Amino acid sequence: MIQNMLYFSEKGGVTVEEKIVKAIQDEYPEDFAWCYGCGRLNDVGHHFRTGWQGENTVSIYSPEPEHLALPGFVYGGLVASLIDCHGTGSAALALHRKNGHEPGDGAEPPRFVTASLNVNFLKPTPHGVPLKAIGTVHEIHPKKFKVEAEVYANDSLCARGEVVAVVMPSTFLKKE
Amino acid sequence: MIQNMLYFSEKGGVTVEEKIVKAIQDEYPEDFAWCYGCGRLNDVGHHFRTGWQGENTVSIYSPEPEHLALPGFVYGGLVASLIDCHGTGSAALALHRKNGHEPGDGAEPPRFVTASLNVNFLKPTPHGVPLKAIGTVHEIHPKKFKVEAEVYANDSLCARGEVVAVVMPSTFLKKE
Numbered sequence: 236m237i238q239n240m241l242y243f244s245e246k247g248g249v250t251v252e253e254k255i256v257k258a259i260q261d262e263y264p265e266d267f268a269w270c271y272g273c274g275r276l277n278d279v280g281h282h283f284r285t286g287w288q289g290e291n292t293v294s295i296y297s298p299e300p301e302h303l304a305l306p307g308f309v310y311g312g313l314v315a316s317l318i319d320c321h322g323t324g325s326a327a328l329a330l331h332r333k334n335g336h337e338p339g340d341g342a343e344p345p346r347f348v349t350a351s352l353n354v355n356f357l358k359p360t361p362h363g364v365p366l367k368a369i370g371t372v373h374e375i376h377p378k379k380f381k382v383e384a385e386v387y388a389n390d391s392l393c394a395r396g397e398v399v400a401v402v403m404p405s406t407f408l409k410k411e
Numbered sequence: 412m413i414q415n416m417l418y419f420s421e422k423g424g425v426t427v428e429e430k431i432v433k434a435i436q437d438e439y440p441e442d443f444a445w446c447y448g449c450g451r452l453n454d455v456g457h458h459f460r461t462g463w464q465g466e467n468t469v470s471i472y473s474p475e476p477e478h479l480a481l482p483g484f485v486y487g488g489l490v491a492s493l494i495d496c497h498g499t500g501s502a503a504l505a506l507h508r509k510n511g512h513e514p515g516d517g518a519e520p521p522r523f524v525t526a527s528l529n530v531n532f533l534k535p536t537p538h539g540v541p542l543k544a545i546g547t548v549h550e551i552h553p554k555k556f557k558v559e560a561e562v563y564a565n566d567s568l569c570a571r572g573e574v575v576a577v578v579m580p581s582t583f584l585k586k587e
Contacts, residue, residue: 269479271486279477301455303445304524305583310447311525312492319488348480349487352530359524359583407481407535 253295253365257338258284259327260320267346267403272320283317285324285370286338292325292370292382298362309360314394317368318354318384322398323347325370326380330402333374347380347400348407360386360393378402429471429541433514434460435503436496443522443579448496459493461500461546462514468501468546468558474538485536490570493544494530494560498574499523501546502556506578509550523556523576524583536562536569554578 260273261284268276273283285294294317302313326347328338336342360366366388373381379401386394436449437460444452449459461470470493478489502523504514512518536542542564549557555577562570 267481269481271478271480272488274479274481277477277479301453302447303450303453304447305443305445305450308583310492311528312448312488312495315491315495315528315530316486316488319491348535349532351532352487352491352528354491354528356525356527407484 253367255284255286255293255295258286259324259331259338259344260284262338262342262344263327263346264343270320272316273324281313281316281320283320283324285321285328287328287332288369290371292321292328292372294321294324294368294370295365296368297365303362304359307362309362309366309388311354311356311360311394314356314360314366314386315352315354315396317366317386318394318396318398319349319352321368321370321384322352322382322396323349323400325372325382325384326398326400329372329374329380346403348403350379350399350401352396352398354394354396356394358391358393361388361391364388366393375399429543431460431462431469431471434462435500435507435514435520436460438514438520439503439522440519446496448492449500457489457492457496459496459500461497461504463504463508464545466547468497468504468548470497470500470544470546471541472544473541479538480535483538485538485542485564487530487532487536487570490532490536490542490562491528491530491572493542493562494570494572494574495525495528497544497546497560498528498558498572499525499576501548501558501560502574502576505548505550505556522579524579526555526575526577528572528574530570530572532570534567534569537564537567540564542569551575
C-alpha cells in the first residue's frame with residue numbers, strides 16, 4: 236500500500252486524498268499509450284492509472300463535471316470505462332509481476348486488450364467524490380486473465396464488474 | 412426505416428450517410444437529458460441518439476479522433492458506452508411504443524437506467540467510420556427490458572452486447 240499510494244491529510248484530518256504513485260500505464264510503450272481511457276499520451280482522455288495495493292489492484296478517478304447520468308450521479312458508461320481499463324491494467328500488472336517485474340523497475344510491461352466486459356450497477360454512483368476500483372486478478376491462461384472489480388464511491392460499493400483481458404494480438408499493430 | 416433514417420447519396424453513389432431522424436433522446440424530459448452518453452443538454456457528451464428501424468432499434472455514432480484504443484482502433488469503453496445508452500434508449504422506445512407512442516408524437520417517453528451491461532469484443536473496431544448499434548428488445552417485466560445489441564463498423568460486426576434496463580427509480584431524483 237505504501238509503495239503505490241500517496242496519502243495527504245489536511246490539517247484537522249478530515250480529508251484524505253489517495254493517488255496511485257506507480258501505475259502500470261505510466262510505462263506502457265509509446266505505441267500503446269494512446270488509449271482514451273488510460274493512455275498517458277491521449278491529451279483529452281481520462282488518464283486512468285492502476286497500481287498494486289498489496290495483492291489487489293487499484294485505480295482511482297474523479298469524474299469530470301460533465302460525466303453525469305443525471306445531475307448528482309455518475310454516467311454508467313464512465314464506470315464501465317473505468318472497469319475496462321482497470322481490467323487491462325490489472326492484467327498487465329499481474330503478468331508483469333509474474334515475469335519478475337514491478338512498475339518503476341524500468342522493464343516494459345505487457346499490454347492487454349479487453350475480450351469481454353461485464354458490469355452490474357448495484358446502486359446510483361454519486362458524483363463529486365473520487366471513485367476507487369479495486370481488482371482481484373485471476374490467471375486463466377498464460378495470455379488471458381480475469382479481473383474482478385469493485386467500484387466504490389467513498390465507502391459505498393456502487394458497481395461490480397468483470398473483465399477478461401488477453402495479451403494484445405499482433406493484429407492491433409497492423410493498421411497504422 | 413424511412414421514418415427514422417435519412418439517406419444521403421453523393422453523386423456517383425459511393426457515399427451513404429445514415430442519420431437517426433426521430434430519436435427517443437430528443438424527447439426525454441429536461442431533468443433526464445443530461446447524460447454524458449445520450450443527453451441532448453450535456454454540451455460535451457456523445458449525444459448518442461436511438462430510433463426505430465422496423466422492429467429493431469438503431470444508434471449511429473462516429474467516434475471522435477481522441478476515442479482511440481490505440482491508433483487506428485476505437486476505445487472499447489466508448490463501444491461499451493454506446494451499447495449502454497443504446498440499451499436504455501431502446502428500452503424507452505419499446506415501452507413508449509407499448510404505451511401507444513412513437514418518438515415525435517409529443518408524448519413524454521419513459522426513462523430507463525442500466526442494471527447490467529455485458530460486452531463481448533469480437534474484433535478490433537476500426538476508427539474512422541460510423542459505428543451502428545442494432546438492438547433487439549425483449550420485455551422481461553413491465554418495468555424491465557433486455558436489449559441485445561450488435562455494433563457494426565461498416566458491415567463488420569465488432570462487438571455484441573446485452574443491457575438489462577429498468578425504469579428509472581424515484582431515488583434518482585432525490586439528489587439534486
